[in-house]
Amino acid sequence: MTSIAVIGAGITGITTAYKLMKQGLDVTVFDRNGYAAMETSFANGGQLSASNAEVWNSPATFIKGLKWMLRKDAPLLVHPAPTWHKLSWMAEFVLAARNYEANTIATVKLAIAARQHLIDMAEAEGFDFDLEKRGILHVYESKAEFEHAERVSALYRKGGLERRSLTNAEIHAIEPALAGDFYGGFFTESDFTGDIHRYTRGLAEACARQGVTFRYDTAITGLSRGADGVTVAFGGADGLAAQAARFDAVVICAGVESRRFAAMLGDRLNIYPVKGYSITVQLHDAASRQGAPWVSLLDDKAKIVTSRLGEDRLRIAGTAEFAGYNRDIRMDRIRPLVDWCRMRFPGVSTAASVPWAGLRPMMPDMLPRVGRGKAKGVYYNTGHGHLGWTLSAITADTIAAEVAGDYRAKAVSGALPSVDAIRAEAERKAA
Template sequence: MVMKIVVLGAGVIGVTSAWYLARAGHEVTVIDRQPAAGLETSFANAGEISPGYASPWAAPGIPLKALKWMFMEHAPLIVQPRPDWAKISWLARMLMNCTAEAYAVNKSRMVRLAEYSRDCLIELRAETGIAYDERQKGTLQLFRSEKQVTAAEKDIAVLKADGVAFEVLDPAACIAAEPGLAGARHKIAGGLRLPGDETGDCLKFTQSLAAMAEAAGVTFRHGVRIDRLEAEGDRIAAVHTSEGRVTADAFVVALGSHSPQLVREFGIRLPVYPVKGYSITVPIVDEARAPVSTVMDETHKIAITRLGDRIRVGGMAEIAGFDTSLKAKRQATLTHSIEDLFGGAGDQSRASFWAGLRPMTPDGTPIIGRSPLANLFLNTGHGTLGWTMAAGSGKVLADIVSGRQAEIDTAGLGYARYLRTPRAARPQLGKAALPA
């Protein structure tokens, strides 16, 4: 059955959702407050498409590591002390997932979706010829200590269980894979390389796919503020925007960190919290010193990625609500990581600095599928892996909305995993506001 569907949000998740919904034959409209697609969280992320590194932040040992990180000069995690109940609640739920059992379940779910998404992206690229500074040269997780090498064993066990190709490398093999690391040989203890991983510019992809979707009949309404949803019975009747009321047969919430505010008053409690990440983008000035693909600096939790004639350096996690201000100290951490490993590869005097809000769930797995309201669907909470999981998430969502069986097992991907009892799923009708 052909439906009229409104997708709320034009980041990489909203645009891929719209693309696959349109391919399924539906009439699709995308609404977003920005003047073009991909201008918020999708704008300048780290650039890696890394299914094998799809891991929840909630892991055994993380609470102790977090305490140590607080005293590092270039800390990968920063928790602002300002009181915030949503932050406290989210952190408490994340800590509850820091067990070996929970980690194995959550990582398996994430790898399943991420591997499928990579396959969907390959298929989409072959079908459309879309270009986005893409490379298919694998990714390298770089360890600076033997302790990190040993700690990777739990991830390797999951990779084996899920059939993900990997290579355990000694320092010499790391440099063979990434020759630009030669000057940092003495800082390398080993590495874990995933040859099936890819890289690419998420913004270029999102905007190119949006143009293709528009040519295929999708309507994009940019610069339109989303104010609230209007419910009738157990369904959404319309979305109220700065340009009036918009009706549809179904609605998809793909608003990243802003998703919870829109649905909260309907009794839907999305445990999605904004975790701020930073990146710098620098032009390459020495090809011989530049990365070939993505190198993930395990010590600083920073990814260094080759994007055409640029290097993107992204990472860190700052838990500070919806604050997107740029802090010089964070840029210094990014600069330190790339210069420490690929010194002289990029022109730091021409670096562009950016910060965005990653929509994180406490267990790491995104929320994809039906909501307790009959015609309201969710595609949000992808955290640091929105680019990695985008194509697969969009296709899974389109299958669910269309009433088709998804091509992968969707168990554990939906909102239902957060419901303690069936009664909790009963919607509370009302109006939900979204900040401008």
């Protein structure tokens, strides 16, 4: 049986392992943590949101980033200390603005294709992940923000997504708990939310039951490609002696560490770690449970999202910080999330709020890298940025079909179009 190593046990790695296993391949997953979903897949915003598929490469984002550089509580914070990695990434990020429309359309197509895959896997394996199919509500305080959203909606329609424009009264009718007056909003009924950590752990358990091998607490020390396959060198996180194992192929799903692993295999993968923050508000009292929203939100001005995770938890997430591989939780970045909760949902007590920070693996063009590397047997499914939860199911299906097709020497029946094919089609239509 063809053996495949998957590097990384976050949402992308676990969905990839599951899809590879379903293709009849022998799969081993490596992760340096003791469990699945312990880094960027631990406590994100919870949204599965085709309606948040707009890429960030636009002049408006560039201008806002410059204005916010000196504000510690800014939604987008770029630390001025230069590194070659940051400078090269920023240069490519700016250049990708020429494909803003095409990449936004391509992303929304992927997000729509991913929806049913993700739900189907959970239903097939019988695990719960606090799924809420109540749509996602985007709100805008100013006319300028709303008019920009109208232009984005036109791009979304080209990608197959419809969302409904709302007045202030209609916003409050959809989510009565929300405080404040808004110029307008958009509602995407087809979007939904869930707990990424519960989902990833549930799917990992399903993989283990069906024969996938997991090597947790295992740090990868080397990757190399030879005539007989890919060699994975590793050592235990507790200081065990170095070991090595040979596989027919490897799929890199290692988030922000994918850049380092790609270099070992002769590929350039310019992923930059963009830190995001969240708080999980524990709704311990009846007033807080009643005062918290059930409909997921995105406040455009604050760049903050919410998801209700069952009766007793509210996830609030946001901000983007370019600070390298620093994983520290900064309270000056957490405080705006707490303050926003108290302003928008005054009935919710924030006395019990758990802070978290994670590093989003972001490519300069905001699209994931899904496909073959230079060497035979090397594949990538990584770089999903702020949409890893949203896109993981479709990119996992795509890469698993590609790997299985290569090692069966024939195309896999029913394989979906590749990410590159979707992007090429979007660029053609946008031209």
